[in-house]
Amino acid sequence: MIFEERQVEKNNFSSRAVFLFAIVGAGFLLVLFQVFALQVYSYSSYELAALNNKNYSVPIQPLRGEIFDRNGEAIVRNQPTFDLITQPDLIDNPEVFLKLIKPVIHLSAIEEVQYLKKFKEKAFVNKELVLKKNLTSEEIARFNVRSFGFKNVFIDKRYRRLSDYPEIFSHVIGYTSRSDNQYEMSMDIPRSHWVDAELIYANGLIQGKTGIEETYNQHLSGQHGKRIYERNSRGRLVQPLEYNPSRKGLDLHTNLDIKAQMSAARSLGNRKGAVVAIDLKHGGINVLYSAPSYSINKLSNGMSVEEFSSLISDPNKPFFNRASQGRYPPASTIKPAIGMFGLTNKLINWIDEVDDPGYFTLPENGRIYRGWKEGGHNNVNLKKAILVSSNTYFFKLAYRSDMIDLSQYLSSLGFGDQVCGDCYDEDGAFLPSPDWKYRNLNVPWFTGDTVNIGVGQGYLVATPLQLANYISIIANKGKALIPSIAKEDQAISKIDAPKDITLSNQNWRKMHDALTGVIESDYGTARSIRDLKNFQAAGKSGTAELVSLDSKEAYLEIRDTELLRDHSIIVAFGPMPNPQYAVSVVIENGESGGAVAGPVAIEVLKSLLNDE
Amino acid sequence: MMNKLTKIYFDPYLFFSILILSTFGLFFLYSASNGEISIVIKQSIYLGLGFAIMILTSQADPDLFRRTSLLFIIFSISLLGITFLLGPEINGAQRWVRMGSFSFQSSELLKLALPIFLANFLFDKKLPIQSKEIFISLVIIFAAFFLVARQPDLGTGLIVALSGIFVLFLSGLSWSFIGGAFVILIISSPLIWNSLLQPFQQQRIATLFNPNSDPFGAGWNITQSKIAIGSGGIFGKGFGEGSQTQLNFLPETKTDFIFSVIGEEFGFIGVFLLLAIYFFILMRCLYLALSARDRFCRLVIGGISLTFAANLIINLCMVVGLLPVVGMPLPFISKGGSSLISLFFAFGIITSMGTHKKFLPQ
Numbered sequence: 001m002i003f004e005e006r007q008v009e010k011n012n013f014s015s016r017a018v019f020l021f022a023i024v025g026a027g028f029l030l031v032l033f034q035v036f037a038l039q040v041y042s043y044s045s046y047e048l049a050a051l052n053n054k055n056y057s058v059p060i061q062p063l064r065g066e067i068f069d070r071n072g073e074a075i076v077r078n079q080p081t082f083d084l085i086t087q088p089d090l091i092d093n094p095e096v097f098l099k100l101i102k103p104v105i106h107l108s109a110i111e112e113v114q115y116l117k118k119f120k121e122k123a124f125v126n127k128e129l130v131l132k133k134n135l136t137s138e139e140i141a142r143f144n145v146r147s148f149g150f151k152n153v154f155i156d157k158r159y160r161r162l163s164d165y166p167e168i169f170s171h172v173i174g175y176t177s178r179s180d181n182q183y184e185m186s187m188d189i190p191r192s193h194w195v196d197a198e199l200i201y202a203n204g205l206i207q208g209k210t211g212i213e214e215t216y217n218q219h220l221s222g223q224h225g226k227r228i229y230e231r232n233s234r235g236r237l238v239q240p241l242e243y244n245p246s247r248k249g250l251d252l253h254t255n256l257d258i259k260a261q262m263s264a265a266r267s268l269g270n271r272k273g274a275v276v277a278i279d280l281k282h283g284g285i286n287v288l289y290s291a292p293s294y295s296i297n298k299l300s301n302g303m304s305v306e307e308f309s310s311l312i313s314d315p316n317k318p319f320f321n322r323a324s325q326g327r328y329p330p331a332s333t334i335k336p337a338i339g340m341f342g343l344t345n346k347l348i349n350w351i352d353e354v355d356d357p358g359y360f361t362l363p364e365n366g367r368i369y370r371g372w373k374e375g376g377h378n379n380v381n382l383k384k385a386i387l388v389s390s391n392t393y394f395f396k397l398a399y400r401s402d403m404i405d406l407s408q409y410l411s412s413l414g415f416g417d418q419v420c421g422d423c424y425d426e427d428g429a430f431l432p433s434p435d436w437k438y439r440n441l442n443v444p445w446f447t448g449d450t451v452n453i454g455v456g457q458g459y460l461v462a463t464p465l466q467l468a469n470y471i472s473i474i475a476n477k478g479k480a481l482i483p484s485i486a487k488e489d490q491a492i493s494k495i496d497a498p499k500d501i502t503l504s505n506q507n508w509r510k511m512h513d514a515l516t517g518v519i520e521s522d523y524g525t526a527r528s529i530r531d532l533k534n535f536q537a538a539g540k541s542g543t544a545e546l547v548s549l550d551s552k553e554a555y556l557e558i559r560d561t562e563l564l565r566d567h568s569i570i571v572a573f574g575p576m577p578n579p580q581y582a583v584s585v586v587i588e589n590g591e592s593g594g595a596v597a598g599p600v601a602i603e604v605l606k607s608l609l610n611d612e
Numbered sequence: 613m614m615n616k617l618t619k620i621y622f623d624p625y626l627f628f629s630i631l632i633l634s635t636f637g638l639f640f641l642y643s644a645s646n647g648e649i650s651i652v653i654k655q656s657i658y659l660g661l662g663f664a665i666m667i668l669t670s671q672a673d674p675d676l677f678r679r680t681s682l683l684f685i686i687f688s689i690s691l692l693g694i695t696f697l698l699g700p701e702i703n704g705a706q707r708w709v710r711m712g713s714f715s716f717q718s719s720e721l722l723k724l725a726l727p728i729f730l731a732n733f734l735f736d737k738k739l740p741i742q743s744k745e746i747f748i749s750l751v752i753i754f755a756a757f758f759l760v761a762r763q764p765d766l767g768t769g770l771i772v773a774l775s776g777i778f779v780l781f782l783s784g785l786s787w788s789f790i791g792g793a794f795v796i797l798i799i800s801s802p803l804i805w806n807s808l809l810q811p812f813q814q815q816r817i818a819t820l821f822n823p824n825s826d827p828f829g830a831g832w833n834i835t836q837s838k839i840a841i842g843s844g845g846i847f848g849k850g851f852g853e854g855s856q857t858q859l860n861f862l863p864e865t866k867t868d869f870i871f872s873v874i875g876e877e878f879g880f881i882g883v884f885l886l887l888a889i890y891f892f893i894l895m896r897c898l899y900l901a902l903s904a905r906d907r908f909c910r911l912v913i914g915g916i917s918l919t920f921a922a923n924l925i926i927n928l929c930m931v932v933g934l935l936p937v938v939g940m941p942l943p944f945i946s947k948g949g950s951s952l953i954s955l956f957f958a959f960g961i962i963t964s965m966g967t968h969k970k971f972l973p974q
Contacts, residue, residue, distance in 0.1 A: 006907075009739055009784070014902055016782050017914050021898045024918065027925040028891055032884070034932040038842035039880040046842025053839065054855045231859070238859070 174211020255284025283481025398454025539572030669960025848879030900966030
């Protein structure tokens with residue numbers, strides 16, 4: 001090549017080389033710009049991401065608050081038990097390990113399979129795994145002697161939710177069960193971390209499912225703690241960095257009375273029914289019992305599938321809370337309310353008498369409504385009508401009543417709606433009105449319907465809780481309180497405060513007098529329970545008919561079928577003349593109210609008054 | 613006149629900047645391997661060997677490389693062929709040929725052999741170079757690319773092809789030809805995407821544009837690398853203190869992603885200094901190319917140093933999330949025997965081409 005040509009070539013090369021190196025320089029700038037964007041501009045978000053990678057927060061389960069009765073005795077408590085816990089990451093071969101431990105601790109086939117199933121996953125993330133729950137003291141002793149051979153196994157305390165009265169408080173207290181969804185709400189720990197929670201209950205993450213365990217779940221739950229671990233990219237926890245202890249839930253003090261609840265259960269025996277007792281001073285629910293029942297201990301701490309399904313399919317419905325969900329015709333126990341309605345609306349007074357031939361003929365169509373006693377009670381005034389439970393008197397009074405007004409009046413006494421402030425899943429039962437009947441049954445309200453309401457039959461149904469609430473308003477001379485299971489200072493109320501019922505003092509006195517006579521006088525329908533106690537009591541018994549029949553003979557025929565027999569009901573309060581407690585008792589298919597339900601009510605009152 | 617026997621061909625700028633770079637690299641590697649000293653010892657042995665090779669290589673006269681260029685490329689290609697036939701499969705790709713105790717990535721040699729061969733082919737051709745010469749060059753480039761890409765290692769294949777294209781471009785390829793080729797490339801890109809790229813390669817490119825679509829799969833590496841670099845901030849977390857690195861969130865810390873380790877532990881300042889050293893090396897290469905004694909040396913220095921630059925920038929862009937993940941080490945710092953040895957060999961050639969002068973014009 002000649003010199004000029006070489007010069008041209010060199011220049012050509014130089015410009016092209018500079019061009020390519022300029023592109024390289026641009027590449028450097030691009031990288032530098034991107035690194036600047038990452039490290040300076042978006043630093044905080046990447047710093048956070050790196051921290052999130054590094055830290056793994058694990059919740060620590062808090063102890064749940066305990067539940068006490070009104071005398072400070074525990075109804076539900078946390079019972080420590082001892083579990084055998086292993087650290088799978090320290091165990092090389094789980095099969096060999098099980099072979100070694102089996103002579104020391106007895107393991108069922110199911111426990112072995114469960115253990116092996118979970119082993120690999122737990123070993124990988126460095127978590128502990130329970131080998132056997134609820135060790136006996138013998139097993140603990142046997143293990144402790146040999147523990148030097150098992151560096152990867154230890155015994156630790158785990159709690160169980162236990163009641164010393166597992167059967168009698170089932171419906172009111174309710175049970176807890178394993179549940180993870182409540183923790184979705186917690187903001188400081190991601191939801192997925194809850195599977196690694198440090199548990200202190202043998203049954204895992206528990207939550208109130210029914211009863212006041214559910215109503216007061218928040219109160220009882222406490223605050224979970226937190227342990228933050230440094231973690232590597234394989235999910236293995238390297239070392240703990242931070243620890244916040246959990247806070248135990250608050251204890252719940254209730255108005256329930258263990259002794260009275262026990263006496264309700266005892267006197268009800270194996271009959272189906274419900275008992276509710278209310279403290280007249282505060283409206284506290286002292287007794288809320290439904291039979292048959294089930295064991296909350298078993299439900300809270302694990303029950304076999306067979307046991308559970310046999311409870312579910314039991315025709316006696318043990319899960320059904322008859323006290324707050326059972327719908328029963330109030331029968332004659334409604335009569336004081338009808339009488340109060342008549343007095344308020346000046347339809348009757350205490351003096352005027354009515355002829356009771358034993359039946360009432362509806363003027364419109366001649367239909368006959370019978371009383372419980374053949375031949376009737378002759379001339380009856382309001383007091384006598386209550387004492388002897390004259391149907392005719394109240395048929396006639398109801399006949400003269402306006403159903404819309406009567407319906408409103410019964411509503412103000414708590415019928416047809418929830419009355420309890422903190423009961424779980426309470427049923428409002430049913431209070432009929434003309435409007436309802438027309439809209440739902442497409443038939444107008446007949447005066448005959450009102451006549452039925454007059455004796456607590458027909459469409460009207462109430463729960464034992466409503467009956468107890470209603471009779472406590474009467475016992476308190478019109479003062480309406482919200483019945484509540486928890487003590488005042490802790491109670492929450494799901495319902496609005498009810499209005500008081502106004503009636504003159506004289507009327508109240510006479511009403512109390514009449515209701516006292518039901519039990520204490522020689523003519524009272526519940527006089528058979530008069531001598532069961534050392535104090536005076538007031539009340540009204542009732543016999544709820546399940547089948548509407550025209551004659552006693554017809555009833556004797558159906559009586560053979562137990563489930564068609566009348567329900568036995570009583571509402572009562574005492575001691576008179578200054579009552580402290582009101583109680584309602586319903587015994588399914590128990591027949592005659594005074595004689596059957598009456599003694600149960602008296603036992604409960606006695607127990608509440610410490611008069612046994 | 614200087615005594616020819618005592619003359620040592622040596623470029624202090626290149627030598628010391630590479631020494632600084634690779635010495636710091638040992639510290640980075642120590643941190644990246646969670647303090648495993650044996651890896652660092654092995655690496656320093658390779659470094660020592662590398663510097664020896666570099667100094668030895670730079671003593672050879674450029675004419676030696678020119679005369680042996682055909683032999684060199686035939687040797688490289690046959691090594692590749694042996695790999696293709698016998699090489700063990702590592703991660704589904706046959707790139708390694710085992711030579712005694714260490715594996716040698718055979719395509720590394722081709723990155724040097726191809727530009728030297730093309731420089732020898734083109735250095736005495738008249739300007740502008742003719743279509744016949746372009747055609748022959750392109751056939752050779754494509755053959756080399758095809759051999760490497762079939763392994764399959766598309767990334768290295770592209771680098772090999774680039775090393776040839778750089779020489780072709782620097783030797784005076786006409787601009788109209790470049791423009792035409794560029795248009796054809798763009799038009800045929802859908803065809804390349806569908807027929808040439810393996811599904812996993814398509815996945816990597818797709819992941820680049822949306823790493824969050826699969827944060828625990830293909831996007832994991834990019835996401836974790838960005839977190840590592842980003843969380844380093846301006847000053848870094850300190851030597852051995854990078855949680856992303858030390859807790860193994862970062863993948864491939866010792867090889868492809870060692871830049872992220874530097875970014876996390878030494879921050880923006882560390883990155884800036886590192887890039888400055890690399891840039892200085894490249895500028896020195898440009899200077900040597902411009903002042904080289906003849907066209908052959910210019911083309912070789914240009915081709916090899918630009919290949920080095922492409923290698924570097926691809927790695928950087930990959931770890932900062934600007935390019936899809938391809939296996940490409942960070943020169944002089946990433947762990948690895950064969951890439952280090954061939955790098956030192958390359959800079960030995962550059963030094964040789966840049967320091968051998970002819971005092972008399974031809």
